[in-house]
Amino acid sequence: MQFHNFDLNLLRSLDAFLTERNVTRAAERLFVTQQAMSASLRRLREHFDDELLVRVGRNFELTPLATALIDPVKTSLTSIQTALQVRPKFDPKTEQRHFKVAMTDYAAMVLMPSVLRLLLQSAPYTVIHVERLDADSYNRLERGDLDFCVGLIDWENHKIYKPSEHIRIEGLFRDDFVCVVDPAHFKLEGDITLEQYINAPHGQVSFGSDWRTLIDRGWLRAGIEPRIVTKAPSFSSLIMMVPGTPLVATIHRRMAQSMAHALNLKIMECPITIRALEESLVWLDRNDTDPGHVFIRDLFKKAGMDI
Incomplete structure (x- = not known):
């Protein structure tokens, strides 16, 4: 297994096979044909003298060697990606950089207007791609598929992710919770009482069966079970459901x-x-000293202080 005889282009293919455990899905992941991925798998099998991917019933499973390769391959790819992205300096006025950030719809609505205002003023050619924060986002951050995540640090809701020692966290801002109703359909004077709150129809935000929001946990601690009449995929969609209802x-x-x-x-x-x-x-x-990352981190921190 001589290093100089190994085609480093196969590392991405190997990572795709180890992640997807399927030739077709691995090809889709890398945007290549299934024939090309099959050829890469043959070359990898020859190099390692191991099947790597074997059929077990209707599914494919990794061999012991392939399983042992998962972490080293991801670490190698991440190191290569980091080396390719290193910049001796970052000039925000002229630099063309793209950053991927995963966040909730709430964070996008509250934080991104300030972020984008600052970005357009100081780095007009830099692009921030915003994606939905979900249960796999922090794993994707570790793999290098994302540059940042913005959200509540609550690993209980990310059961498929175990934080590593490489994670860096910085607080941006705080917020609390209120109740919103349509006054034409929810008659009351002053603030809502506990009894009215318990007896009212409620909307609940659901990010998945294993995900508990802070509101869900607040209900649990208060020992109440609100009457849930609808579930929404996000907080912004929930508030849009309130007009014209007693919700x-x-x-x-x-x-x-x-x-x-x-x-x-x-x-x-x-x-x-x-x-x-x-x-x-x-x-x-690994991105601590990247000038572009430092700039974006400072941008988010400033935006957090401005809102």
């Missing part, structure tokens, strides 16, 4: 303040205690 939506204060007036909704203090939300910026230590 109560428990959402972030900043989101309520930005949307309630346009929707003719009323904002009230929540009658139960819900843990404050702390949004943080997350990245990996």
